[in-house]
Amino acid sequence: MDISDWRKKIDELDIEIVRLISQRAAAARAIGELKRTADLPVYEPRREQDVFDRVRAANPGPLADAELLHVYERIIDVMRTLQRRDL
Amino acid sequence: MDISDWRKKIDELDIEIVRLISQRAAAARAIGELKRTADLPVYEPRREQDVFDRVRAANPGPLADAELLHVYERIIDVMRTLQRRDL
Numbered sequence: 001m002d003i004s005d006w007r008k009k010i011d012e013l014d015i016e017i018v019r020l021i022s023q024r025a026a027a028a029r030a031i032g033e034l035k036r037t038a039d040l041p042v043y044e045p046r047r048e049q050d051v052f053d054r055v056r057a058a059n060p061g062p063l064a065d066a067e068l069l070h071v072y073e074r075i076i077d078v079m080r081t082l083q084r085r086d087l
Numbered sequence: 088m089d090i091s092d093w094r095k096k097i098d099e100l101d102i103e104i105v106r107l108i109s110q111r112a113a114a115a116r117a118i119g120e121l122k123r124t125a126d127l128p129v130y131e132p133r134r135e136q137d138v139f140d141r142v143r144a145a146n147p148g149p150l151a152d153a154e155l156l157h158v159y160e161r162i163i164d165v166m167r168t169l170q171r172r173d174l
Binding site for chain 2: 001002003006007009010011013014015016017018019020021023024025027028029030031032034035037047051054055056058059060061062063067068070073074076077078081082
């Protein structure tokens with residue numbers, strides 16, 4: 001495969017990644033609404049640590065755990081903003 | 088669905104997201120190796136802009152384009168580090 005073939009592959013993966021991150025955001029928004037109803041805090045450090053642990057455990061490579069967690073920190077950060085934005 | 092149901096859904100999505108980001112990283116690493124052989128630069132701003140444009144076009148919500156791009160900036164950043172790390 002040449003560079004252009006790999007880029008086509010990446011473009012296909014990006015469509016899927018965007019779809020799944022958006023589904024994750026919809027779920028996070030639903031949780032945000034339930035938390036608001038129950039008067040629970042948006043920020044739950046133990047749940048976030050649990051997510052990071054699962055991500056680390058699921059990492060097949062080639063990214064280092066720290067690199068993948070770097071991406072996930074941003075995902076969690078954006079989800080938290082979404083939960084607060086919808087309040 | 089209650090909070091615990093939505094969290095199970097998120098945990099399932101995270102496994103898929105980790106899998107796809109890892110596949111994307113493997114493709115980026117392959118491109119990095121081809122670039123090294125061809126003596127091409129790792130950083131190609133036009134290609135990165137192209138990726139951001141596709142992500143924006145594929146965004147179904149509920150995240151704002153800026154929020155999704157915020158995640159993608161981190162993904163691209165980590166991929167670039169991977170390409171350089173393997174040099």
